[in-house]
Amino acid sequence: MTQPRPPPPTHSSASKPRPWSLRTQIAVVFGSLVALVAMLLSLAFGELLKLQIQHEAAASLHTVAHNASKALANGLFERSRLVQVMASSQHLWKNGLDTPDVTALLQRLQATQPHSLWIGVADAQGIVQTDSNHLLQGKSVSDRPWFQAGLKDVYVGDVHPAERLEKMLPPSANGEPLRFVDFSAPIRQQGQPVGVLGIQSSWDWARDAIEDLRPVYADQAQIALFVFNRQGRLIYAPQGQLARFMALDQALPATEGPSTSATDSMNTPGQAALAHWKDADAPFLTAVTTLPARSLASDLGWYVVARQPTQTAFAAANSVVLQALFGGIAAAMLAALIAWLAARRLSEDLNSLSQAALYIEAGMPGAVVPQTHSTREVQRLSSTLGHMTRRLLAMNEAMEETVRQRTLELQHANLELSHLASSDPLTGLLNRRGFETQLSYALALARRSGRPLSVISLDVDHFKRVNDNHGHEVGDNVLRSLGGQLKERLRSSDVVARLGGEEFMVLLPDTALDKALETALQLLASVQAYPEPRVGRITVSAGLSALRPGEEDAAAMLRRSDEALYAAKAAGRNCAQVLA
Structure with missing residues (x-):
């Protein structure tokens, strides 16, 4: 006698809401978790890049203001x-x-x-x-x-x-x-x-000097330069807007703590920071620099201020954050889909196990527990998540490498600019800026060690005749040849520079005035004995001076050297005069 097939057990749940299926719960929990992690990682990497770009924008703006302040200080x-x-x-x-x-x-x-x-x-x-x-x-x-x-x-x-x-x-x-x-x-x-x-002098020279130093992208980047006096009153505004800013009673802006999207280093000295201006409601990225004091008389205490709208300065940073956010959303959607698929495979295995258990409980013949593959599916999900994480890290490494390469390129460009700024393009010698740097080092060493320090001012005699009679190209050849002779005749520790035109300057560390005079006479004799093609023999005049005990800077020594040079010119040229 055969037994009747038992019906599957039923559960009364009319009074309770039907719970979510396991597949739905797993998909919701794991999909939400993975999406949250992906978006947080994307936002974190985006914020890091944003901070780096904002720091570079602040440093770039400060460089513009610093260069303008140096140009004005040099002009004064x-x-x-x-x-x-x-x-x-x-x-x-x-x-x-x-x-x-x-x-x-x-x-x-x-x-x-x-x-x-x-x-x-x-x-x-x-x-x-x-x-x-x-x-x-x-x-x-x-x-x-x-x-x-x-x-x-x-x-x-x-x-x-x-x-x-x-x-x-x-x-x-x-x-x-x-x-x-x-x-x-x-x-x-x-x-x-x-x-x-x-x-x-007309104040227009300041406008010309500042406009010449504005970078080529200044108009597009909306970078503007201002000058304030020692009392903080505005004395220069771009594009003839001085009257408008004075009517607003615009004073030297006080930089404040940057917004949460800006770097903390922007508050440190020498960096740009956020500041409010009276012609706009939104703050500007603002860099304030003081004119470096080249001398006591020319130290007027002016401030050069560069400003840029924050929406322009930080445009690239905001774009980076949006790109990272969209990438995170895309990655999160992909991860949620993978989690849902994995949950479906797992729920299918569990449903088959549950159905098999019901059949076994009912005594149905042939009911067996099927072999499931849930462990493999979980492993696949873990592999997918690992791949997604590695992809995000690879994207971050690639972006960091790009930032590093751009930083190296910027450093290389800065080194090239520094070399060009301190060298004379005609003779290859130091220019005035490079000479002043070497003079500062030599002066500090002389004051600390008590060793002598001398300078020689040299000027080509009747150089205007060379240009007038033979042309500027021949004149340039004469200057190049003279620069080569000076460099060849002097010691490796001596410093020779072309200050402009036909004026040269020689710095002699550890050299007393009598030895400097011997060197100057040797240089004059060497130049006179070396005829120049198409020009013939040329001569130079020299003025010498030395650092006096108790002198704190080299201004007086250089002034005496210039005066001695004028005395040599007045004495008939092709000679050396000393003013101790």
């Missing part, structure tokens, strides 16, 4: 140095302050420096004896600060509006009121001041 120093050298040239004033030679020299000087709108000489009572354009000749300037301070020492005045000369001179190119920066120095004879040499 060079003009003050020019006034000082001219005023101290005794042979220029030996026949008086109003000779035709003096007037002609002032007119030539103004022609070579278009921004110098007025150049004049006043006697000790403040009466203008002669000037470059005969605007104030015979008038009194005794009440002007540049005259009063110029009687005592070299003077550089802060930016001020034109008063007497405003109606006599053409308006500025940008339509703003004329503003001047004054430079003056005393003219002394036998140690007593007999007059003052003054130059009133």
Whole structure:
């Protein structure tokens, strides 16, 4: 007698909601977990790259401001140095302050420096004896600060509006009121001041210097440069916007802590940070740099400020975050799909096991427990997750390698720029900037060790004739040949530089003045004995000086060397003069 087939057991659940299936629960739990991890990793890597890009943007903006501040500082120093050298040239004033030679020299000087709108000489009572354009000749300037301070020492005045000369001179190119920066120095004879040499330069030179230094991408990147004086008042704004910013009472902006998306290093000195400006509600990425003090007279305490809208400065950083987020979402969707498939395979195995158990409980013949493959499916899921993680790490490594390569390229470019900035392209010698760096090292060593330090100022005699008679190409060949001779004749420890034109400078560490004179005479004899093709024999004049005990900087030594060079020129050239 056969037994009836037992029906599968049933469970009464009318009063309870039907629970989720195991497949759904596993898919939801593991899919959500994997998606969350993938998105968090993507956001973390994106934020790291964003911070790196923001740091580079801040450093780049600070570099722009720093370069502009150095250009302005160099301009102030060079003009003050020019006034000082001219005023101290005794042979220029030996026949008086109003000779035709003096007037002609002032007119030539103004022609070579278009921004110098007025150049004049006043006697000790403040009466203008002669000037470059005969605007104030015979008038009194005794009440002007540049005259009063110029009687005592070299003077550089802060930016001020034109008063007497405003109606006599053409308006500025940008339509703003004329503003001047004054430079003056005393003219002394036998140690007593007999007059003052003054130059009133148009403030437009600052605009030209700043515009020349703006990077080619400045307009596209919306980078703007401003100049503030020592008191924090605005004295320069781009594109003729000075009046608008002054109407807003814009003062030197105070940088604040950056937003949470910016780097902490942006708050440290020498870096850019966020600051609020009165012409906009949103903050700007702002870099504030002070003008480096090239001399006491030219240290006006100005600030050069570069700013850039944050949406422009951080555009690349925000794009990186979005790309990383989209990549994370795509990876999360892929991982969720894999988790759902794995959960389905596992639930199928469990369902078959459960069905088999019901058949066994009912005593159904042939009911067996099927062989499942859930362990293999779990292993496959783990392998997929590992592959996904490795892919994300590989993407991160690739992005880090790209950042590293760009950083190396930037460092290499900076080294190349530093070399170009310190070398003279014509002779291959050091230029003024490179010479000043070497001079600082030698001065520090001389002060610390007490060893002597001497300098030789060299100038090619009648070099203008070479250019006039043979052309500038031949003149350049003469300068290159002279530079090679100097480098060949000097010691490896000596420093030779071309400061500009036909002017060379030799720095002799550990050399007293008498030995320096021997070296200078040997150089003069060597140059004279070496004829130049198409030109013949050339000669040079030399001025020597040495560091005096107690001198803290080399300015006085260089000034004495220049004066000695002028004395050598006055003595007939092709000779060396010493001013200890």
